[in-house]
Amino acid sequence: MLAIRHIYTQCTGKSHSDIPEAAIQAARCDIDYMLDELSTLSNSTQSDIRRAELYEDLSYRLAFRILHPNVNQGDFKVPPTEEGQVVVRAACMFYNFLNEHLKRDSTRIQAHMAIIRKVLYKVLTDVFLSYRFNSKSPFYNANADKCKRKHVTTGDGDASSSGGEFCFESNKAERETTARHQACLQKFQEEELALILKFGLEGVVGPIKEVTERMVKLLAFNLSVFALMYKSKGMLVGSGEPEDIQARPGERVYLPPNLKAQVLQMSQRAVPLSSVF
Numbered sequence: 304m305l306a307i308r309h310i311y312t313q314c315t316g317k318s319h320s321d322i323p324e325a326a327i328q329a330a331r332c333d334i335d336y337m338l339d340e341l342s343t344l345s346n347s348t349q350s351d352i353r354r355a356e357l358y359e360d361l362s363y364r365l366a367f368r369i370l371h372p373n374v375n376q377g378d379f380k381v382p383p384t385e386e387g388q389v390v391v392r393a394a395c396m397f398y399n400f401l402n403e404h405l406k407r408d409s410t411r412i413q414a415h416m417a418i419i420r421k422v423l424y425k426v427l428t429d430v431f432l433s434y435r436f437n438s439k440s441p442f443y444n445a446n447a448d449k450c451k452r453k454h455v456t457t458g459d460g461d462a463s464s465s466g467g468e469f470c471f472e473s474n475k476a477e478r479e480t481t482a483r484h485q486a487c488l489q490k491f492q493e494e495e496l497a498l499i500l501k502f503g504l505e506g507v508v509g510p511i512k513e514v515t516e517r518m519v520k521l522l523a524f525n526l527s528v529f530a531l532m533y534k535s536k537g538m539l540v541g542s543g544e545p546e547d548i549q550a551r552p553g554e555r556v557y558l559p560p561n562l563k564a565q566v567l568q569m570s571q572r573a574v575p576l577s578s579v580f
Contacts, residue, residue: 304331305415306400308506311369314393326368331509333368337361358401359394366393418502419511425498426515427522429491436484438477 307330337357344350367390404411434440499505 304507307365310393310396314369314389330365330368333361333364358398362394362397365397366390369393422498422511426495427518430519433487436487438480
């Protein structure tokens with residue numbers, strides 16, 4: 304997707320932000336189809352021929368979408384005009400790019416994967432930190448919200464008056480908690496966007512979001528099923544093993560120590576996956 308943005312700018316002289324959304328979605332469908340086809344190939348001469356055919360077909364499709372984003376799937380014919388020369392030139396760029404970089408040992412892929420990991424680490428950390436401020440989440444941390452108050456009944460005074468005061472204070476605390484959660488989400492979104500802009504990943508925001516959502520579901524499942532493993536001392540997002548967060552005060556965690564009892568209780572109740580996220 305990043306290559307599409309670069310080649311679009313080279314061939315049209317326009318900014319990549321001018322690429323129609325329809326063209327982006329269609330290109331992603333074409334790429335997904337090719338990747339599915341590649342996953343079925345084995346290491347053989349016939350597979351190499353088929354792989355080259357897939358690269359060539361995808362290259363012309365992507366190139367044609369630069370000029371005709373709304374073209375139908377069956378209409379990929381290169382016109383014998385100056386426009387056709389632009390399509391051929393772009394197709395050659397795409398073919399060379401796919402042939403050189405669509406493999407695991409590609410230095411370009413490895414470099415971008417390191418960047419993607421940083422963004423995913425940030426997004427996942429923010430997702431689980433936000434659970435602490437979401438009163439509807441099983442991981443809500445009441446101690447993190449200083450707005451909560453307890454009503455103490457002394458037995459003296461007007462019961463209706465004290466009840467009304469308690470209701471008012473409770474509603475006020477709930478509103479403040481909701482506002483704090485929304486402010487937390489807004490802050491995280493701004494930080495994530497700044498990180499995406501810093502690394503020039505605007506063109507792959509959609510795929511990043513999809514990957515993040517799948518990872519959140521997987522981690523939520525792990526939390527609901529393997530709670531005993533996650534309950535000790537908190538776990539750093541992406542570390543893969545428990546960490547002593549007291550020894551690393553600067554690190555951000557999504558499962559703080561004071562949630563151990565909640566997580567243990569969840570494991571004993573067999574909490575369903577749908578209630579975790």
